[in-house]
Amino acid sequence: MGELKTILITGGMGFIGSALIRHILSVSSYNIVNVDKLTYAGNQDSLSGYSSDSRYSHEKLDICDQKNIELLLFKHNPRFIIHLAAESHVDRSIDSPSEFMRTNVMGTYHMLEATRNYLKTLKDPSRDKFRFHHISTDEVFGDLARTDDMFTEDTPYDPSSPYSASKASSDHLVRAWSRTYKIPVVITNCSNNFGPFHFPEKLIPLVILNALHGKALPVYGDGSQIRDWLYVEDHAKALFKVATEGLIGETYNIGGGNEKSNIEVVLKICEILEELAPKKPTGVLFYRDLIEFVKDRPGHDIRYAIDSTKIQNDLGWSPEETFETGLRKTVQWYLENREWWENVLSGDYRLERIGGSK
Numbered sequence: 552m553g554e555l556k557t558i559l560i561t562g563g564m565g566f567i568g569s570a571l572i573r574h575i576l577s578v579s580s581y582n583i584v585n586v587d588k589l590t591y592a593g594n595q596d597s598l599s600g601y602s603s604d605s606r607y608s609h610e611k612l613d614i615c616d617q618k619n620i621e622l623l624l625f626k627h628n629p630r631f632i633i634h635l636a637a638e639s640h641v642d643r644s645i646d647s648p649s650e651f652m653r654t655n656v657m658g659t660y661h662m663l664e665a666t667r668n669y670l671k672t673l674k675d676p677s678r679d680k681f682r683f684h685h686i687s688t689d690e691v692f693g694d695l696a697r698t699d700d701m702f703t704e705d706t707p708y709d710p711s712s713p714y715s716a717s718k719a720s721s722d723h724l725v726r727a728w729s730r731t732y733k734i735p736v737v738i739t740n741c742s743n744n745f746g747p748f749h750f751p752e753k754l755i756p757l758v759i760l761n762a763l764h765g766k767a768l769p770v771y772g773d774g775s776q777i778r779d780w781l782y783v784e785d786h787a788k789a790l791f792k793v794a795t796e797g798l799i800g801e802t803y804n805i806g807g808g809n810e811k812s813n814i815e816v817v818l819k820i821c822e823i824l825e826e827l828a829p830k831k832p833t834g835v836l837f838y839r840d841l842i843e844f845v846k847d848r849p850g851h852d853i854r855y856a857i858d859s860t861k862i863q864n865d866l867g868w869s870p871e872e873t874f875e876t877g878l879r880k881t882v883q884w885y886l887e888n889r890e891w892w893e894n895v896l897s898g899d900y901r902l903e904r905i906g907g908s909k
């Protein structure tokens with residue numbers, strides 16, 4: 552077997568996965584196999600520019616379908632698996648947790664078992680170079696008081712929501728499979744991402760699109776919850792670096808160094824929109840007048856803050872965008888890409904694309 556040139560990515564039709572695929576295809580010569588079952592969160596339009604790229608293919612497959620995942624691994628012989636597929640929205644996990652347990656916990660289990668069987672067929676040096684990179688979140692650490700130190704890689708897990716508990720479970724499975732079955736893994740835990748192609752149920756795109764439509768801008772509680780924000784393209788760069796250069800068995804925290812309260816984020820979007828989209832919907836004097844405080848989310852975490860010193864020191868990664876520059880790019884992108892989000896809002900993005908990727 553020659554040098555392995557393929558990366559299998561799960562969840563590549565989602566927000567972060569599609570950014571990662573765009574990044575890898577633009578900076579490397581790897582082939583990409585994108586395993587994505589296209590849930591409501593998967594959007595083929597986010598990768599429409601690559602549907603005829605011979606280095607890229609999409610396999611519409613559930614990560615719980617272990618048998619077919621194994622067949623794919625045997626067929627494509629990936630050098631890396633980068634596992635992002637997950638149910639990712641905290642509010643949905645509170646309303647109906649079962650799909651989170653199935654995909655995030657059992658799906659990761661099936662990916663690990665498929666990998667274990669695949670590795671039995673790989674010989675050195677290919678086996679030696681193989682990595683299973685698991686993508687996780689800072690939410691596994693629970694929350695922080697306003698004066699607490701930031702999360703490090705050694706912070707004990709203390710998840711609060713069904714979403715974060717399911718991600719914490721999957722992280723434990725990955726570490727256990729690494730130790731017991733010697734699967735070479737790396738794990739990353741990242742803070743809140745924002746940027747282009749973000750599904751409009753999440754705070755930043757929701758606020759941009761509601762404002763453009765003159766609709767209320769809902770803010771949970773008093774809006775004082777603090778999150779650390781990272782521009783998605785910076786995350787994609789960090790993920791590719793960790794997959795290709797990270798040390799086996801290590802965990803790397805990834806954050807933007809941008810702690811902001813939710814109300815600060817919403818006010819900043821309103822300010823940028825005043826400048827970039829001054830023509831407002833009828834009856835709207837200032838975008839910020841649309842802000843509406845709504846009943847808080849149950850169990851809502853107060854603060855997340857992540858210390859990225861390790862990945863900065865060990866792998867030389869640091870974010871290129873500040874919160875301000877990234878947010879401006881994001882708002883600009885939504886203003887210039889109406890078709891993408893209009894298809895999401897109308898539901899048309901769920902129609903199978905003819906002549907698209909397989």
Ligand code: NAD
Pocket residue numbers: 561562563564565566567568586587588589590591592593594612613614615634635636637638639640654658686687688689718740741742743744745750
């Ligand atoms: P997303 O919801 O935008 O995308 C998830 C993708 O996974 C979708 O394309 C969906 O179709 C696919 N998928 C879901 N269930 C599947 C299944 N059973 N089989 C195959 N495909 C399936 O998510 P995202 O925001 O891009 O997050 C990606 C990963 O990063 C997740 O693991 C998430 O926990 C983690 N993460 C996200 C953030 C964030 O701010 N968005 C922050 C830290 C970590």
